[in-house]
Amino acid sequence: MNRRYRKTIIAGNWKMNKTASETKKFAEELKTLLPKAKWCDVVVCVPAVNIPAAIKAFKDMRVSVGAENVFYEKSGAYTGEVSADMLKDLGVKYVIIGHSERRQYFGETDVTVNKKVHAALEAGLHPIICVGESLEQRELGITMELIALQVKSALAGVPAEKLRRCVIAYEPIWAIGTGKTATAEQAAEVCTFIRTTVRHLYGARIARSITIQYGGSMKPSNAAELLAQPDIDGGLIGGAALKPDEFVNIINAANQE
Ligand code: PEP
Secondary structure, X not given: OOOOOOOOEEEEEOOOOOOHHHHHHHHHHHHHHOOOOOOOEEEEEEOHHHHHHHHHXXXXXXXXXXXXXXXXXXXXXXXXXXXXXXXXHHOOOEEEEOOHHHHHHOOOOHHHHHHHHHHHHHOOOEEEEEEOOOHHHHHHOOHHHHHHHHHHHHHOOOOHHHHOOOEEEEOOHHHOOOOOOOXXXXXXXXXXXXXXXXXXXXXXXXXXXXXXXXXOOOOHHHHHHHHOOOOOOEEEEOHHHHOHHHHHHHHHHHOOO
């Protein structure tokens, strides 16, 4: 973390978990556990149908609500899809784009990720752009090339003034939901590389100010070490974000003065 230059953001990704009533219950429990002063921003990304319940439940808690996906067109004949304007209108602040599960199961590509980033920015949302390599790609030694490609294509055509609203999450696929965390050194190496990539694209001042998260089995026991890395400015958390006590312990790890 480096709070002097950029925000620390702890974001939960609930994936396809919890009903609207469970959302309310989670918020009530979280409220009793959250530290009074927060030096990091807290975001909870919930399934689309739970967004209204989440907006209501997290209202007075300084917890922002995020979506887990968005479609890139503004409106029209796209059955089942949700636009960025619809999310914004509900009070959503963040949206996860290009999560590896969406790339793997729903055909998301670097091209659609880029379109979604533009749509989110246009609507005034803050995209959390996910990038990350598979185990095979890591073992082939092409992690950095792949990450550079994903970052460059996600940000293609995004002007500098809009980049301030983007967050990049480094999520090695082999660490997501597997219990296998990247070591702090592995995570830091890639997050630093992402910042260097952004520096080449946008210059040093903007690269210094962008929030880069790590995601992949982050939990209370490893959060402090990961967040101690200067280029890791927070976490995108799946499993551990479903339990208020675990989520708060990660927030506390990011909340050190
Ligand atoms: C994720 O879904 O983005 C994630 C990192 O999941 P987990 O923390 O469960 O590995």
